[in-house]
Amino acid sequence: MTSERTGAPAGDPLVTVKDLTFGYNGGQLFGGLNLRMEKGNIYGLLGLNGAGKTTLMKLLTGLLFPDSGDIRVMGDTPSLRNPSLLSRIFMLPEELNVPSISETEYVLSHAVFFPGFDRDRFERYLGEFDIPRNTKLNKLSYGQKKKFLLSFGLACGSELLVLDEPTNGLDIPSKSLFRRLVAESVSDDRVFVISTHQVRDVDSLIDPITILHEGSVLFEHDLAEVQSRIHMTRSVSAPPADADGLIYSEAAVGGYWSVWKGADEEGGPIDLEILFNTVISRPDIYAQLFRSEGVAV
Amino acid sequence: MNQTLEPRRLGWLARKDFFAIWRGTAIAAGAVAGSIFIIAVLGALIERQRVADYSAAFQFALVVWGAIAASLAFGELHDKTRNEDFLLLPASSLEKVLVRLIRVSVVLPVFILIVVFLASILSEATTSLFFSIPFRPFNPLAGDNWTLMGCIIIMQSVFFLGAAWFKKAHLLKTGLSLMIFGIALGFVAAFVFRLLFAAYFEGFFTPVAMNIDFEVLMHQRFPALMDTLEVIGKTVFYGLLAPFCWFVAWLRVKETQSSDGI
Numbered sequence: 001m002t003s004e005r006t007g008a009p010a011g012d013p014l015v016t017v018k019d020l021t022f023g024y025n026g027g028q029l030f031g032g033l034n035l036r037m038e039k040g041n042i043y044g045l046l047g048l049n050g051a052g053k054t055t056l057m058k059l060l061t062g063l064l065f066p067d068s069g070d071i072r073v074m075g076d077t078p079s080l081r082n083p084s085l086l087s088r089i090f091m092l093p094e095e096l097n098v099p100s101i102s103e104t105e106y107v108l109s110h111a112v113f114f115p116g117f118d119r120d121r122f123e124r125y126l127g128e129f130d131i132p133r134n135t136k137l138n139k140l141s142y143g144q145k146k147k148f149l150l151s152f153g154l155a156c157g158s159e160l161l162v163l164d165e166p167t168n169g170l171d172i173p174s175k176s177l178f179r180r181l182v183a184e185s186v187s188d189d190r191v192f193v194i195s196t197h198q199v200r201d202v203d204s205l206i207d208p209i210t211i212l213h214e215g216s217v218l219f220e221h222d223l224a225e226v227q228s229r230i231h232m233t234r235s236v237s238a239p240p241a242d243a244d245g246l247i248y249s250e251a252a253v254g255g256y257w258s259v260w261k262g263a264d265e266e267g268g269p270i271d272l273e274i275l276f277n278t279v280i281s282r283p284d285i286y287a288q289l290f291r292s293e294g295v296a297v
Numbered sequence: 298m299n300q301t302l303e304p305r306r307l308g309w310l311a312r313k314d315f316f317a318i319w320r321g322t323a324i325a326a327g328a329v330a331g332s333i334f335i336i337a338v339l340g341a342l343i344e345r346q347r348v349a350d351y352s353a354a355f356q357f358a359l360v361v362w363g364a365i366a367a368s369l370a371f372g373e374l375h376d377k378t379r380n381e382d383f384l385l386l387p388a389s390s391l392e393k394v395l396v397r398l399i400r401v402s403v404v405l406p407v408f409i410l411i412v413v414f415l416a417s418i419l420s421e422a423t424t425s426l427f428f429s430i431p432f433r434p435f436n437p438l439a440g441d442n443w444t445l446m447g448c449i450i451i452m453q454s455v456f457f458l459g460a461a462w463f464k465k466a467h468l469l470k471t472g473l474s475l476m477i478f479g480i481a482l483g484f485v486a487a488f489v490f491r492l493l494f495a496a497y498f499e500g501f502f503t504p505v506a507m508n509i510d511f512e513v514l515m516h517q518r519f520p521a522l523m524d525t526l527e528v529i530g531k532t533v534f535y536g537l538l539a540p541f542c543w544f545v546a547w548l549r550v551k552e553t554q555s556s557d558g559i
């Protein structure tokens with residue numbers, strides 16, 4: 001049985017990446033990267049500068065072609081750039097360049113390509129983001145352009161939404177509005193991929209977390225899984241370095257964040273910045289921790 | 298859904314392009330029409346006779362505007378801030394190329410024809426009314442115009458390929474490439490003549506007389522070869538050049554990646 005919209009077998013992951021290799025100018029950025037993205041999730045794609053987050057997003061959308069390996073999005077190969085697939089993908093790049101046309105012209109010229117575009121929803125988003133109307137798009141501020149394209153992307157009904165640093169340039173009210181709109185837009189047949197360095201802007205939104213590091217996926221787990229294996233505490237003083245179960249400790253404003261082996265009995269929050277720092281600085285321990293519990297890292 | 302060619306998507310792409318370029322095109326049309334009008338009226342005012350040559354104006358506009366438009370046909374393809382929108386637009390590479398090709402090779406020449414025609418009507422009406430110069434507007438249906446349009450479309454295909462091929466300064470680089478190609482061809486021809494007609498040269502490349510027509514000599518000496526070369530030349534120019542350029546442009550667009558703009 002296949003999904004009528006995606007063409008992919010129902011229940012299959014929306015995105016699968018197998019043994020992906022890719023590099024720029026003869027170098028190698030990814031060497032055998034593997035990844036799966038299941039429908040109904042908002043994936044947080046994290047990594048250091050140059051880890052390849054934007055590159056991976058471009059590979060998923062067909063903007064770049066892999067050197068080897070296989071990428072499947074909704075059962076299709078993105079590098080072929082088939083219109084049927086492109087009409088089900090929307091990417092919001094970090095660098096924005098909108099044409100010198102009005103918002104009405106933009107919708108008239110772009111919306112037809114997306115069969116799931118919902119004009120009413122788009123109008124609502126524009127209203128909620130308080131985007132000035134009847135203004136040429138290139139005259140809008142960076143944040144306004146971003147909000148306009150976000151509104152369009154959320155309204156176009158694509159199954160795969162790829163958002164590169166979506167909260168950059170957004171004012172504080174817009175960031176919370178963004179979280180609310182994304183949360184209400186995600187559905188069982190959609191996948192959102194959000195790449196960001198501003199994890200606190202989206203920490204209530206993204207789950208699972210995917211961390212890219214040194215050319216491969218270092219970490220790929222949902223937060224419930226993380227909470228079942230580690231917990232975080234905050235203390236005024238640093239814990240002893242040899243404290244039992246201590247994985248990582250980091251100085252923070254007014255104290256220390258510490259990461260410990262073992263589930264959090266009280267279900268305390270996971271700070272994504274600390275999680276990221278821990279995974280990056282102690283990949284061996286994380287690998288051991290998750291593998292020992294029968295979970296592939 | 299047809300993944301390669303669907304008329305509906307061609308229409309959508311054409312509409313998208315229209316929104317993007319109509320303002321610039323209107324300004325350019327205004328500049329062409331205004332220039333024609335000013336030349337016609339100034340000529341009538343100073344010379345008291347018709348000085349405007351509408352056919353020449355049409356040819357000039359067609360060559361210059363056509364080459365510029367063809368060179369800018371894929372302006373966003375190699376611009377990293379704009380190519381993502383172009384590449385991710387849900388249409389096939391063939392459709393994206395075809396729409397631009399139709400725009401610069403069919404729509405634009407006809408549009409220039411109409412602009413020059415309307416400008417000539419306005420100019421002729423003005424000069425006829427105020428300077429009693431007989432009303433004789435540009436004839437857009439004249440066969441010469443359409444023959445010229447055919448040749449221009451072929452030449453434009455080179456600039457169209459340049460637009461897809463080069464990352465920056467498309468017009469300049471295409472022009473330079475054509476010039477280098479012409480010079481290279483000239484050198485080859487010069488060497489051939491030098492070898493075949495050694496008696497007509499003194500030194501390395503200095504002809505014994507300035508009025509020697511090597512083309513005539515070639516026809517006299519090698520009539521069959523020259524006829525064959527002419528057939529080959531015409532076949533290449535009229536039959537192969539444009540399709541080749543369009544095909545390579547399509548391949549180039551198909552293979553373009555976002556990193557090409559970096």
